[in-house]
Amino acid sequence: MRSNPATQIETEQPTPQRGNWLNWLKFDARAYTMIGALIAIWVLFSLLHERFLSPTNLSNLFLQMSVTSILAIGMVLVIVAGHIDLSVGSLVGFIGGVIAMLNVWYDWPALPVIIVAIAIGAGIGVLQGWIIAYKAVPAFIVTLGGMLVFRGLLFGTTGSVTVAPLSPGLKSIGQSYTTDLIGWILGIIGLFIAAALVFRKRASRKQYGFAVEPMPLSILRVITIGVLVLGFVAVMNSYKGIPVPFLMVVVLALIFTFITKNTTFGRQVYAIGGNPEAARLSGINIKRRVMLVFVLCNTLAAIAALVLTARLNAATMTAGQNYELDAIAACVIGGTSLIGGAGSIMGALIGALVMSSLDNGMSLMNMESFWQYIVKGSILVLAVYVDIYTRNRKNKAA
The missing domain is CATH 1.10.3470 (ABC transporter involved in vitamin B12 uptake, BtuC)
Structure with missing residues (x-):
């Protein structure tokens, strides 16, 4: 019995993979070491001088x-x-x-x-x-x-x-410096842009059949970016605004x-x-x-x-x-x-x-x-x- 060519084509197309959490949590050791060093410097100086942070x-x-x-x-x-x-x-x-x-x-x-x-x-x-x-x-x-x-x-x-x-x-x-309102507007815009880039990359990988990171991890990335961006705006606005x-x-x-x-x-x-x-x-x-x-x-x-x-x-x-x-x-x-x-x-x-x-x-x-x-x-x-x-x-x- 001869198989249907259309069916063959459909079955041969790549299917998106979710990917393992451990694979997606792998990171560039050099980059994260540098970030860790920065955090250590901030913690050290904050302990040595109360005004640092x-x-x-x-x-x-x-x-x-x-x-x-x-x-x-x-x-x-x-x-x-x-x-x-x-x-x-x-x-x-x-x-x-x-x-x-x-x-x-x-x-x-x-x-x-x-x-x-x-x-x-x-x-x-x-x-x-x-x-x-x-x-x-x-x-x-x-x-x-x-x-x-x-x-x-x-x-x-x-x-x-x-x-x-x-x-x-x-x-x-x-x-x-920016005003408080402009600072919050820029922060929200930055958050939306970051979220759009994360989910656009996810959709692109899915479209071409590449492994896709778990949705909770994508959401976690966006939340982390949001905390950093909006936290930065809040700290800057508590002084004069964003330089x-x-x-x-x-x-x-x-x-x-x-x-x-x-x-x-x-x-x-x-x-x-x-x-x-x-x-x-x-x-x-x-x-x-x-x-x-x-x-x-x-x-x-x-x-x-x-x-x-x-x-x-x-x-x-x-x-x-x-x-x-x-x-x-x-x-x-x-x-x-x-x-x-x-x-x-x-x-x-x-x-x-x-x-x-x-x-x-x-x-x-x-x-x-x-x-x-x-x-x-x-x-x-x-x-x-x-x-x-x-x-x-x-x-x-x-």
């Missing part, structure tokens, strides 16, 4: 981490592509000086100043990226030279004096997470860092992509300069000093491999929060500044060691 200090903490986070977002792309940028700290200082001069000395309004600052950052990114990508000069050398050049330009253009104060419109970029610079970080993180995960450009950047020769053979225009990575990184440095200068209400000669090291450390602590080809925006943000928490906590404890350098340097070395150790274990297992 106060709404006032937490608001200051998220405000302080904004500049490092913006720089780290751009640095992730550079490091993933297999390069490094040592100039972003000095670039923040130089562009901050230009911002203050235009606004204070020449009375430029906020909008033209913002446009010029971003244009300068993008232009410098084009120049550095072109030298690195098309002239094959190592990024370490180009950006090390840029670090010195931009710091010198800051001293030369400002006459080595502090330029202040900024106009209220420009200052508000770094010092303003606008931190909202900028969230928006930029979402944009660049989408770029890295859902665009051809993002996938090509990871391919270039993971295996440049294979990327070249697959037809990727490596030079153009590398130059664009530096354009994005230096444009984000210009945005960081806007935030820092507005928050300080001045351009100072030490602005941005060592910020490139904090950005690199945030990326590495967050799981970005210095070898290239691996890293995430979210990991870099957690790394930036770790660095800022250490700075903030040790400042509250009135610890001398040299201890901050010792602790952050030790954590950076430990993070690189863990990355190399993890990679070696994976290679041996393969």
Whole structure:
């Protein structure tokens, strides 16, 4: 007896699987170790100083981490592509000086100043990226030279004096907060977006016959996100509201997470860092992509300069000093491999929060500044060691 072809086709289609709870509860040990370390740091400093977890200090903490986070977002792309940028700290200082001069000395309004600052950052990114990508000069050398050049330009253009104060419109970029109502609206919108993404991913896996996590686990994910988001809003609203610079970080993180995960450009950047020769053979225009990575990184440095200068209400000669090291450390602590080809925006943000928490906590404890350098340097070395150790274990297992 001959079987019905239509029946055969139906029986051969994949059927969705629920998946085992244990399989879905498996996690990235590196990522959760980092989150555990952050929680341990917060618990330690809260025990040592009662003000650490106060709404006032937490608001200051998220405000302080904004500049490092913006720089780290751009640095992730550079490091993933297999390069490094040592100039972003000095670039923040130089562009901050230009911002203050235009606004204070020449009375430029906020909008033209913002446009010029971003244009300068993008232009410098084009120049550095072109030298690195098309002239094959190592990024370490180009950006090390840029670090010195931009710091010198800051001293030369400002006459080595502090330029202040900024106009209220420009200052508000770094010092303003959302109202309570806007904070709750943003929190609810964020919760709905997160829930939509969770259930959309679930529906997509089910449609294509892949294993689907149990519904209670999906609901638990949404509840956890809701508690974190709405709890954050409640804590921030109990002080002044959500800092606008931190909202900028969230928006930029979402944009660049989408770029890295859902665009051809993002996938090509990871391919270039993971295996440049294979990327070249697959037809990727490596030079153009590398130059664009530096354009994005230096444009984000210009945005960081806007935030820092507005928050300080001045351009100072030490602005941005060592910020490139904090950005690199945030990326590495967050799981970005210095070898290239691996890293995430979210990991870099957690790394930036770790660095800022250490700075903030040790400042509250009135610890001398040299201890901050010792602790952050030790954590950076430990993070690189863990990355190399993890990679070696994976290679041996393969």
